[in-house]
Amino acid sequence: xxxxxxxxxxxxxxxxxxxxxxxxxxxxxxxxxxxxxxxxxxxxxxxxxxxxxxxxxxxxxxxxxxxxxxxxxxxxxxxxxxxxxxxxxxxxxxxxxxxxxxxxxxxxxxxxxxxxxxxxxxxxxxxxxxxxxxxxxxxxxxxxxxxxxxxxxxxxxxxxxxxxxxxxxxxxxxxxxxxxxxxxxxxxxxxxxxxxxxxxxxxxxxxxxxxxx
Numbered sequence: 001x002x003x004x005x006x007x008x009x010x011x012x013x014x015x016x017x018x019x020x021x022x023x024x025x026x027x028x029x030x031x032x033x034x035x036x037x038x039x040x041x042x043x044x045x046x047x048x049x050x051x052x053x054x055x056x057x058x059x060x061x062x063x064x065x066x067x068x069x070x071x072x073x074x075x076x077x078x079x080x081x082x083x084x085x086x087x088x089x090x091x092x093x094x095x096x097x098x099x100x101x102x103x104x105x106x107x108x109x110x111x112x113x114x115x116x117x118x119x120x121x122x123x124x125x126x127x128x129x130x131x132x133x134x135x136x137x138x139x140x141x142x143x144x145x146x147x148x149x150x151x152x153x154x155x156x157x158x159x160x161x162x163x164x165x166x167x168x169x170x171x172x173x174x175x176x177x178x179x180x181x182x183x184x185x186x187x188x189x190x191x192x193x194x195x196x197x198x199x200x201x202x203x204x205x206x207x208x209x210x211x212x213x
Contacts, residue, residue, distance in 0.1 A: 006048070009040070009044065009048060010048050010058075012038050012039075012040070013034065013038050013040070013044075013045055013048060013049065013055065014055070014058050014059055014062055015038075016034050016035075016037035016038035016039075017029075017034045017037075017038075017055050017056075017059050018059050018062070018063070018101045018102065018105055019037060019101055020033050020034050020037050021056075021059065021101075021104075021105045021108065021109075022100075022101035022102075022104035022105050022108075025108045025112070026056070026108055026109055026112045026116070026119075027112060029052070030052070031045050031046065031049075031052055031055070034055070053118050053119070053122075056109070056119065056122060057122045057125075059105060060105070060106065060109070060122050060123070060125070060126050061125075062102075063102035063105060063106060063126070064126055064129045064130070066095075066102055067092070067095050067102065067130070067133075068129070068133050070091045070094075070095060071088050071091045071092055071133060071137065072133075072137065073091070074087035074088050074090065074091040075087065075088045075137045075138075081141060081142070081145055084141075085138055085141070085142070085192070086185065086189065088137060088138050089138070089160075089185065089188050089189070089192075090185060092134075092160075092161075092164055093164055093167075093168075093181065093184055093185070093188070096164055096165065096167075096168035097168065097171070097181065097184075099168075099172070103168065106123075106126065107168075107169065107172070109122075109123060110123060110165075127158075127161065130157070130161050131154070131157040131158050131161060132157075133157075134156075134157035134160055134161065135153065135154075135156070135157045138157075139153065139156055139157060142196055146198060147196045147197065147198060148196065148197055148198070149195060149196050150194075150195050150196060150197055151195055156195055156196075159191075159195070160188070160191070160192065163187075163188065163191065164188075167179060167184060
């Protein structure tokens with residue numbers, strides 16, 4: 001029971017921290033603010049998280065898990081590889097376009113990391129996780145079907161994420177309705193197609209043919 005109660009307390013703190021950080025930003029948020037939001041004492045928060053940065057790391061990992069689950073759910077559905085890829089990209093974009101608490105927290109921490117080096121390792125983990133997710137659930141499937149990236153396999157997911165994040169931030173500062181979801185999806189699909197090509201069929205030499213025979 002004590003273990004279960006501890007898990008519940010941690011979940012409550014992380015949820016409260018996400019809301020406060022999304023509302024106030026990293027620089028204007030203290031552990032006391034988070035404790036108030038969670039309905040706990042500052043000591044109770046300190047019991048589970050010795051510092052604000054330790055709590056931030058957990059908040060970011062939870063945001064990663066939330067985005068991953070939405071994308072995986074879209075990918076697992078029925079349909080052709082093209083349909084599933086579109087749904088996966090759509091989920092990645094929707095998370096950013098909706099400007100939910102998870103997106104606001106990450107966007108704020110990215111800006112704050114210019115002045116807070118301690119945030120950079122955690123954000124590096126976030127980007128590595130996101131890139132791995134795109135590679136494992138989108139790019140690797142294309143490769144399995146005979147497509148070959150025109151750029152290194154590790155770079156393609158980073159490019160896709162950079163475009164998604166860049167467009168999302170542009171909409172935050174210039175919400176004039178000039179960028180529609182259909183425009184984004186069309187552009188992303190064209191970009192992915194331009195960065196991959198059909199792999200040439202394997203060439204079998206006469207010696208290999210005689211050996212296999």
